[in-house]
Amino acid sequence: MSSFNRIILLGNLTRDPELKQLDSGQSVCRLGLAVNRQYKNSQGAMVQEVCYVDIDLWGAQAESSNKYLEKGRLVLIEGRLKLxxxxxxxxxxxxxxIAGERITFMPVSGNSQSSDFESAKNNSFATASVDQSARAIRTAPKTPRTKKTTVDMKNSGEINLPDAQPFEDDLPF
Known part of the structure; x- marks a missing residue:
């Protein structure tokens, strides 16, 4: 019988990352993660349950995590459970x-009054808020679509393309 060992956690770091170099030169970084769960108990009161987990990251992810993360930062971890x-x-x-296989640094919220956990709970991953100053992506202006052209393909394998206008190079970068 086959088994499946996959875990995905979203939570806040409980301490600054700890980077170590093994004798082999391999980098390993240990993170502490707090994962929160809110629910209503039988009396109708909101209860917050916290689960603390240690995460090990290896290689380039370990070095990046040590460089850019700090206590309190919201991260998404994908990995596997180990004993x-x-x-x-x-x-x-x-x-x-957790043996971390992938880490995603979640956006930092601009509102210091709410915790990163609250902002992540209120935003989906696709619409997570990002600081305007950190937004470096610019979109190109939309050009109207032209009519579709058909391609004439003969039995000989040759393709006859209709004359088309050259590509406009209005890239924003």
Whole structure:
């Protein structure tokens, strides 16, 4: 029987990233993540439940995370669940953690009154708010579409294209 081990978490960092270099030269970064869940209990009161998870990132993602992230920042983590085991004072210990395979730095909200968790909850990923100063993408002006042209293809494999106007090079960059 096959199995599936995939996890996706959205939460805030509980501490600054910790970057380490292994003897092999490989970079590993450990993050602490708080994932919140709000629900109504049986009395109708809102309850907030917090789950704390350790995340390990490797390679270039580890280095980028260490460079650009800090405590409190909202991130989306995709990875797999793993079980870490060790022995302390003769007792076997274990805990679950996440082997991060992909990290997405979520937009920083401009409103300092609300938490990043609240802003992410109120915005979908497709319409997440982005600082206007950070928006460096400019869109090209829309040009009206011209009529469709047909391509004449003979049995010989040759394609006869109709004469077309040259491409206008009005790229915004």
């Amino acid at each position: 870490d085991t060790w022995e302390t004072d003769g007792q076997k210990r274990s805990k679950h953690s």
